[in-house]
Amino acid sequence: MNALIYRTLIPSISRRPSTRLTLILNSFLHFKAPLPRAMSSYSPQRVFQLKLDPLTGNSEWVVIQDSDELPECSKEPLLASTSYLDMLNDSYRNKAFRLAIDKTVTKPCHVLDIGAGTGLLSMMAARAMGLNGRATACESYLPMAKLMRKVLHRNGIGKNINLINKRSDELEVGVDIPSRADVLVSEILDSELLGEGLIPTLQHAHDKLLVENPLTVPYRAVTYGQLVESPYLWKLHDLFGSEAKASDGIHLVPTGLETIIHFKSQQHPMHCDAIRKEIKLLSEPFKIFEFDFWQRPDSHGKTKVRIKMTDTGSIHAVVSWWILQLDREGTVFYSTAPSWISSPAKIGNRNWCDHWKQCVWFLRGKGMPLSEGEEVLLEATHEETSVSYNLNVQGPQTDIREYDQRIGDFQLLVSPERIATCGDSEWRLSMLAAVRKALQGRVNPLCVVSDDSIFLTLLAANLSKTSHVISLFPGLRDKGAKYVETVAKANGFSMDRVEVPEQWKASLPMLDTHGKKVDLLIGEPYYYANEGMLPWQNLRFWRDRTLLDPVLSEDALIMPCKGILKACAMSLPDLWNSRCCLGEVEGFDHSVVNTTLGACGELPAPKESPCLPFSVWQCGEIKELSEIFTILEFDFLKPITSCYGKAQAQFTEHGLCHGFVLWMDWVMDAENSIVVSSRPDHRYWKQGVKLLTKPVAVGIHGSKTTNEFGSTIIEAFFDLSSSELIIKHTFS
Template identity: 80%
Template sequence: MNSLFPKTLIPSTSLSSSTRLTLTPNSLRHFKLHLPRLMSSDSSHRLFQLKLDPLTGNSEWVVIEDNDDLPDCSKEPLLATTSYLDMLNDSFRNKAFRSGIERTVTKPCHVLDIGAGTGLLSMMAARAMGLNGTVTACESYLPMAKLMRKVLHRNSMGKAISLINKRSDELEVGVDIPSRADVLVSEILDSELLGEGLIPTLQHAHDKLLVENPLAVPFRAVTYGQLVESTYLWKLHDLSGIEAKVSDGIHLVPTGSDSIIHVKSRQYPMHCDAIREEIKPLSEPFKIFEFDFWKRPESNGETKVQVQVIDDGNIHAVVSWWVLQLDREGTVFYSTAPRWINSPANIGYRDWCDHWKQCVWFFRGKGMSVSQGEEVLLEATHTETIVSYNLNVQVPKTDTRQHDHNIRDFQLLLSPERIAIYGDSKWRSSVLAAVRNALQGRVNPLCVVVDDSIFLTLLAANLSKTSHVLSLFPGLREKGAQYLENVVKANSFSMDRVEVREKRKPCLTLHDTHGKKVDMLIGEPYYYANEGMLPWQNLRFWKDRTLLDPILSEDALIMPCKGILKACAMSLPDLWSSRCCLGDVEGFDHSIVNTTLGACGELPAPKEGPFLPFSIWQCGEIKELSEIFTILEFDFSKPISSCHGTAQVKFIEGGTCHGFVLWVDWIMDTDNSIVISTGPEHRYWKQGVKLLSKPVAVGINGCNSNSEYGSTIVEALFEPSSSELILKHAFL
């Protein structure tokens, strides 16, 4: 079988500590608000972009120059993994904004567009005025501003719109803009509504940039909520309650200290439609907050809502969403409500999209028990950027927490997914069995926990009373050390057998291990800073193992002993539609942005979209078309090196293949009997998605028509010097 890679593409095994940052969808839109900008001596803008190497944890700031060249996603994925493409493919959103603008901008005036992106709203406003008014577009992120210039030129709008590459709070009337604006158009909204700085942006605009009583698109936003019961949502935050049902002797949350580990008090974006069958509504939807764009908002607000319970159950969470009113008359709406909500704003509900989801707020503990017909008081507050909730309920005396006086006031904040993993009995039993087997026959072993696993640290110290455990905690650092000090008594070991490396070093030496070589090097692998990234970026474990090679004993045990890159060809119509190439967007040509934004579809060869990290179970309609197959194996008994693998895969279902979903199975023992999978059937990990350049019709091998493919060859190359995985395929 001929390789899909030219021989010259197979690189050497050099190790580098510098590569690019792969941002998750939506993350750049938040991140860009805080990027520093400098003015050089020649007055051209410069922007610093943070780049992170996930295999080393090292990061560096690099300068993006303000020149005419805009890197595409194949060279510099500054925009390719952001939510811009998903937003521009949201036709319901686009039509709502177009209708709102056309109903509002009815005569020549001065329009200010804050957070202009590709300039879509600016062009809509200019067109609505017949190109006779003034449009000022403000876009702070330099790569996006450069792309917008190209879009404006493509649509002959360069002279009609004044583009300013600044934050809106840097604009000055008489310097940057000729006068205060009559109309504000903006789309600076996240799933929570406020997270992108909506309130301070509106405050400054009304104070400095807008006329008194301006028009605005959107006109108003209203947030709504619903009290729900859900075992799945409960498992994402109450480790204390879940751990009470586990009997493995490890106490991540000791009795009486159930607040020592919990999720951050915030709303978490989530596709709640994906767990509709696991959500039991305990109330009707209720209104929470109202924000008017046409007037100056307050920085803080609070409200109390008397909510009637419609069924017996335990209130575990609030599911919230918002509804935009685009025009003053109240005829154009856009809603982020889940599909089970029946309201006028949900008529013609949008297609699946990832840029706006519902939000979930977890109530601490096991939930509040309620009965049908009962009323509860929900208290909601907001700051400039966040919304929080509280149920006004008195804690019974029998439920009062009696804290161990030896446990200090310390809290370790973890993600909901990490909480759920640590509470999963199957996962815990698998890891426990692997570590117990590894410790058998070892006397006074030195065990190094190379990642951020508090569970492995407690497990190694608990199972062997003669072991010495050294935890590196590269992300948790002193927080990990403080946590161990607080739970040591409950887990029956002393801190004289456990230590945490306080200072970050390139690698350990025998001086750090007191002259003793390492007998066990273990990890889950889990890196605190890598959550939400592509699954193979946890191969940082392999890089760390390589750096520690000089101090490993001859019979050192490495756990996991290897990783297996698995994949499956899948039908992903919703994800595809949200990432496909753009053409005409409400009458404006956006084809020029496709390569830069990492679109899939009719891209010119050899352009390809990037790998994207997604929880597949939240990606709308999905269907497995092929058997699950192995592409690569990573052998951790040897130092890190480039890996190459090929697989020929048969299709087991007919349909349209939109791409490949990839993940890593971690083999924990040398017998290959204990496997920790991060595949699509497991909800707490993200998979990597590679969308095809064009959807392909496939059929069951041997029964397919001439227009369908029965199998495919998939070839992969992992190169540690760039931290990248390259995937090639050929349908047969």
């Protein structure tokens, strides 16, 4: 990807539109959407939104001049999936910034707020200064800048704050701001600390926008780490080790090509508290890097830390977090440490939040086995936007073992969750049984793999030595073709039996099947880079099956043959509180942002909170309150169509219902005997969560408890024209 474009976008795009940034980056990596020329000379009055149709996989850049110009149906999703709301509901964060700003801004001065969001920090600074101070709020994301104006107007504080809709590195003293700022207040931190462009933003600010030796809030950030052993974390990165235990004969990572499928070498955000019982701590916490906001940071840095093993085990990962010192005196702190870390930097029991997590750095391979008392040398390197690690084992005199981080020439980069899925024995056996049953009795079958499943491609070619396999690989494209070619021999077939069309999108309805009809159309379904989407957006398989209808034989087998939308009513207090409606935030009214940010709770009728993707097992406290029930079935044996379903479910537990968790079960065979589920206890998939506007007390159906609902009715409508799934509910 063009590093210049990345640098152009990063500086003042804060975490709140990081979902937008992720889509932008994904478009370069996966969707191949052509970049508009104007992007390289990004205008503060033009917003480029990547619009993706999940059913077709088509993406296009849409130029948005003003959020008010969006169609009514698309205004809310524009910001609803960002973490602005979660951040503004983080009371410990808000209180820490307020205390630090009140201690730092004690007299009228010029305050600069970079990545201002809704303007909370700017308003705090303006209030601390009184009537004679001035604050400059820099917010490059136009929809958020317009929302901020509404917040400033609601709080009657707009006169004291100059809002500029530009990136911070576009500001000029004497043009945009009258003078260099005396104080910088800013929160452009992600779970890794640096991923939102903290370093280049601070560099430019110190060079061009701030006085010498300015005051800053925050004052300093320190990153920490800990060595851990965890079978769960191991499954997320060692496909070769997991596959060695499989008995299906498929080699996704053949011997000698152990890293041909891998994840990006980076720190991966994760709620590590959710797997605390599956983590063995192998060291004490150690300090890694320190970043001072009050002085210009370096673009690159290295450090070495000697770590003594406190227990015997295999190091599978480095878990890291950071502690923020917000004031110069060191009395106000905020920490993203996991719950097992005892630290004076913690403010009480910090509430669960999704905008900041811990980070996990995976070691390659099976891990590094060590004994208690042995020493490890950790070498940490930071670039402008990332941190990486390397580990060496220390002997009495010199290094005795070096951890091998070398990789091959070609790698297929996937998510850690995808690696775990491909190595999961139960999942592989389900796919094996389904494809074997589908191929039974077929002579010289023509099989089309319609999605990005390399596993099904290898499986179909391996199980039938006379089969011809066409893999469309809509997301993987040439990477998928190169991968299959590389591992074909190890899986017992030649490439003359496997074909990957070059122009699959244009040719899908006219797929060249060499005069044969398709006997098997199969998918998991899985689409590369779609893992962060709602589970039913993989109904793209149904759409592609419909387009391929003309080339299917009369007795063609479709796998999966059915998709089932499942649901369960759940208690989700942490998630609900993180996305509930805002009122006053540290004394400033934020009620005008609720609808735009997709808040739940006390929304004006007929507004409802959006259905958003979450890994429910990582959402703090959770509890199932109802039976699992089926809402809607999608019949893949027939062409795609709009459809409707309705179900009533009984509550099986007493508690507060905060919403419904929805997922897809994929039925792989006509006998309904092989089902692959993405339910919440299967950790490698995201579910859809529909939060209620107000928590509802529920109880066991038929009990005599008063003021509790005993059942719920859910309706779902799949609208083919918009690719949307509309969910409605009532309690009874």
